[in-house]
Amino acid sequence: MNRRTMGKTVLGLAGAAIALSVGLGAGMGSAFAQEKLKVGFVYVGPVSDHGYSYQHDQGRLAVEKALGDKVTTTFVENVPEGADAERVIEQLAASGHKLIFTTSFGFMNPTLKVAKRHPDVKFEHATGYKRAENVATYSGRFYEGRTVVGAIAGKMTKSNIIGYIGSYPIPEVVGGINAFTIALREQNPKAEVRVVWVNSWYDPGKEAEAAKALIDQGADIIVQHTDSPAPIQTAQERGLWSVGQSSDMTRFGPKSHLTAIVEDWNGYYVDRVKAVLDGSWKPIDTWGGISTGMVELAPYNPAIPADVVKMADQIKADIVSGKRHSFQGPVKDQSGKVVIPEGKSATDEQILKMDWYVEGVQGKVPK
Amino acid sequence: MSDLALIGPILAAMFAAATPLLFAALGELVVEKSGVLNLGVEGMMLVGAVCGFAVTVQTGSPVTGFLVAAFAGAATASLFAVLTLFLLANQVATGLALTLFGVGLSALIGQGFVGIPLEGLPKLHIPGLTDLPVVGQALFGQDIMVYLAVAAVPLVHLFLYRSRAGLVLRAVGENHTAAHALGYKVLRIRFFAVLFGGAMAGLGGAFLSMDYTPMWAENMTSGRGWIALALVVFATWKPVRAMLGAWLFGGVTILQLHVQGLGIDVPSQLLSMLPYLATVLVLVLISRDVARIRLNAPACLGKLFHPDA
CATH class of the missing domain: 3.40.50.2300 (Response regulator)
Known part of the structure; x- marks a missing residue:
């Protein structure tokens, strides 16, 4: 039937459009050499917002600049807080990322759920208050x-x-x-x-x-x-x-x-990636102010x-x-x-x- | 500053806040009068907003920007028109898909344009008139798009109720089978109505990105397309009432911000809810009277038409 198939195509198109805007930049990291540490970043907004998510991505770029020979980074932008977030974080964990930064308050519970399933992966959740063996938290004293x-x-x-x-x-x-x-x-x-x-x-x-x-x-x-x-x-x-x-x-x-x-996350991100590289990483809570440069x-x-x-x-x-x-x-x-x-x-x-x-x-x- | 002196600025801000709603609602009103329900207003506004902004940044000409925005809105709408009018896709599903599509497409186009500032349009200043107390700024101190939106109201009204073309358009919306039997090209008329709706939504979106807050941000319409849709029903498909409705929506939005700033202890959520409450009320009122619905709502609204059927 003409009408039904068209309806499906349109919904499919819309689905593709969402997937496109949500998933750009996701899951592209696997082609790199295996000995490098894979670090994932999950953003609530677009990198181009020139605000909150932009600042986190500046931190990611600082990690690449400082430790580019030892790590590769991946980011997923525009991740809605909620069920979608869990799927995205799970995908990063499953694709070999050993350190994952989830940068919005609403990613708290999804992060903890995924962390439970992947005890060998380390997680860092921004602005939250729930920690675990492999989940650290961090925020700024703005x-x-x-x-x-x-x-x-x-x-x-x-x-x-x-x-x-x-x-x-x-x-x-x-x-x-x-x-x-x-x-x-x-x-x-x-x-x-x-x-x-x-x-x-x-x-x-x-x-x-x-x-x-x-x-x-x-x-x-x-x-x-x-x-x-x-x-x-x-x-x-x-x-x-x-x-x-x-x-x-x-x-x-x-x-x-x-x-x-x-908000300047550059120093913190570089420090935390270094900590994973030299084995000193601990699930601590960091609340840094002007003195830490955050x-x-x-x-x-x-x-x-x-x-x-x-x-x-x-x-x-x-x-x-x-x-x-x-x-x-x-x-x-x-x-x-x-x-x-x-x-x-x-x-x-x-x-x-x-x-x-x-x-x-x-x-x-x-x- | 005394609280009474605030009336002037509140009025001025109200007209500006109502402008994007008015553009989009007038367009959708004509679309619905022709018997088509296009729920994709939000998507068309966003595409218009990003295209208008991008072109203005590139060319430096707001006039070109607004023209391109109208064209981009119409082009997005044509997608909807082809799918629903000629391929007989469900209008509700297609309209929703168009909104989702518009959100994604505008974000994609706008990637390189985030964080670029733009100058807004100049404001009118007539010495003497603009400086009048209370109403001066509101009536004589706006920019051209605010006046254009208001000017479009009588034009749409005259077209719908005083022109032959408008009569035919309404006939198509009321009973497409009869209009078809009389020899009117139902699909062609609806096609152009949908294009007009898209162009107006595009202008409304461009007003936001080029003038109201001269910048591009993903999803910057923030639901104004849906408010425009609600306004059409609120206005019982009458252009002048759509204008009054847009002012009411704009006015309440501005007023609740002022109430907060003055520290008056009324929950801001309650005030933001008021326009929607009014819409529900109007819906209940017109639904009580079956005859009134028949008089106002286009009888073929949302129904598919096939010339051979």
Whole structure:
């Protein structure tokens, strides 16, 4: 029957299109010499996103550059979190990869499932909290970068209103808002932070709309914890400041981009591959900040005054030396209650579970 | 800044946010009036978005970009038209496949264009008028595509209800067998309607990638094609209502962001849900009255037609 076969062909075509966009670059590693260590990378987005997945792929390229004679790498991009992820990770494990990096929170359970079936393969899961004999976890203390950015914003704002675009109200993002606000108000006690949640990591249209709304409400600096450069374009159009996320976004708004919080996995990936090569690999948890190079700041906008740059560098140095902590007491919540007393700073557990705003943030954390 | 002063910016942002929806919804409205249901709006928007962006980057001419976007949207739609009109494939399945296809194809075309910034279109500025309080920015401070989308509303309305060609198109959508018996080329008319729908979806997508957020990102329409589809039903297949619906959708989107920024304690999820809730409500209301459905929904919507049958 004409009609039925056509319908099938069309669905087949669509299937092929998905497979194409999901599976590009997968399973190409087997042609190389066997004595080399095969390292696999699983990305949630496209390598070309110039944000989160792009930064992970920069790490993969750093591994190739540093250890290219001893390892081969494979990556799979655009892997949806969920059942598909397990299939992709399983495929990498089954095709001889001995070290596999799964780079998104939602890959946590699939990674552990596959790890159970392949005890001889080592796994590294980013931003998760479940480990096993052969599963290590790693993440960055990105809030440290937000402390530096907050201090810069405190010096640069004129309207004393900062617009903050959030993705999802998870502890990582809420903690980032708090770290930013504490540093902001240390420089400028009159400044306040207004938060808009867009409920997405990547929706340029909605991020731009959120930026416009915040600007219309008087914000003169836009900070984002979402991945698209749309807020920077919007801020540039309105002649205001912005702060980039994940990677250097200067080219989207050279006049607007103050700096960006850059995630740099290069050093970590090279170290971990080396550890597998020399047999010292252990399923540890790594949470690295500015001191490890995992968190960096993009080059400052030349329009930032020299004394502000000097202050930012000093804060960075103090964080590295341990003289300063992003959540150093006394820290008050919105009701004015002291949550972190003077002389203490937040524990890692407090940071990982943060679900309240500090003084100076408007609105409430969505439940 | 007092909260009342926000009305102007909210209105201005609302018209811009409604523009991609309006383009896509008007196109789909004409398609459905001819009796064809094309669920591939999202896919056509994405193909239009990436092609328009790519061409503008290469040539530096937004006009060429928008023309190519419309053409690319129409070309994608022609795939759907050939499959459903001439090869009699199921319209729902083909439309869904077209969306999936458009997502993949646009990502493939766009690979080399991620991370390239583009200048948006210039905004209108009429001294005096644009500076008017409250409505100045909203009415006289937009860019040309926003005005074009609004201008398309009366044009589509006049075409459908005041022209002979529109009458024939509606006849085809209401009863293709009768229209065929009268000697009208049902398939040809539907083919061109589907192409028009594709071109409008392409323009809507290109508005996003070339103007609203001048950049290309995979899947950047983020479901706006589906909202456009819902708008057509919401509008009960009437162009002017589609425009009001697009403003409502755009307005609520912008408003809920402002409510959050002001720290007003209303769950943002509830506000984002409102337009959809309104669509469901309208559906329930028009479904209560069988006569009204008969009056508004094209009777042959989604039905296959074979001239020899």
